[in-house]
Amino acid sequence: KIKLLNKSGIKQLYVSDCEADDVIGYICKNVFSDQSKIVVSSDKDLYQLIDEKTLQWSPGQKKIIDREAVKQKFAIYPENFCLVRSFVGDPSDNLQGIKGAGFKSIVKRFPEINERNLLIDDLIKLAESKSKDSKLKLYAEITNNSEVPRKNWRLMNLGVRNLSAFQIQKIENYTQGDKDKKRDKLGFIREQNAIGVKNFDVERFFLAVRNLK
Numbered sequence: 001k002i003k004l005l006n007k008s009g010i011k012q013l014y015v016s017d018c019e020a021d022d023v024i025g026y027i028c029k030n031v032f033s034d035q036s037k038i039v040v041s042s043d044k045d046l047y048q049l050i051d052e053k054t055l056q057w058s059p060g061q062k063k064i065i066d067r068e069a070v071k072q073k074f075a076i077y078p079e080n081f082c083l084v085r086s087f088v089g090d091p092s093d094n095l096q097g098i099k100g101a102g103f104k105s106i107v108k109r110f111p112e113i114n115e116r117n118l119l120i121d122d123l124i125k126l127a128e129s130k131s132k133d134s135k136l137k138l139y140a141e142i143t144n145n146s147e148v149p150r151k152n153w154r155l156m157n158l159g160v161r162n163l164s165a166f167q168i169q170k171i172e173n174y175t176q177g178d179k180d181k182k183r184d185k186l187g188f189i190r191e192q193n194a195i196g197v198k199n200f201d202v203e204r205f206f207l208a209v210r211n212l213k
Helices: 002-008 020-031 044-049 067-074 078-088 103-109 120-131 137-144 147-156 165-175 185-194 202-211
Strands: 037-040 054-058 063-065
Touching: 002 185, 002 202, 020 037, 020 044, 020 165, 044 054, 044 078, 063 067, 067 078, 078 103, 078 120, 078 147, 103 137, 120 137, 120 147, 185 202
Parallel strands: 037 054
Antiparallel strands: 054 063
């Protein structure tokens, strides 16, 4: 796949010893923050990056995910998506959440989430305050297990904390370098044949790549 992409004119960036999500997050937030862009992924972890300038194309759902799509499905906007997930957890990543916490229950019990952007500690303090006047188990669970969302946030939030200075410099150098990469259709076809790729529409693919410019 890498050899094929080398012939396609598509720029590639590989940063060792870190998650691709963190690289994508850094690029979206710090390198191309003012430019319109589309992240191609079915990973919900990246929903937190969606804003007016950033959309996500989901190959699995075969549709564009924008702010309103996230709001419609999860009842929260992307800017608070990571916050709520920190309390809900993620079984696919083996991250335990607060007992009884789900997107619907968090939004229902904490309507403040859609009134303003909140931090982890803001939601924990709200739970502590609400638990004084309510016997709802969710408030008590959050109050008594506040280390759970804090830990999840550190793992889920796509910030610079997970990247070293060397990794950040590599991203900066690469994304600020020459943005034109030569396309080699004949070389692509030869490489495709060499690795046994069949039934691939090369003409349509190269047309799509050219339209990305």
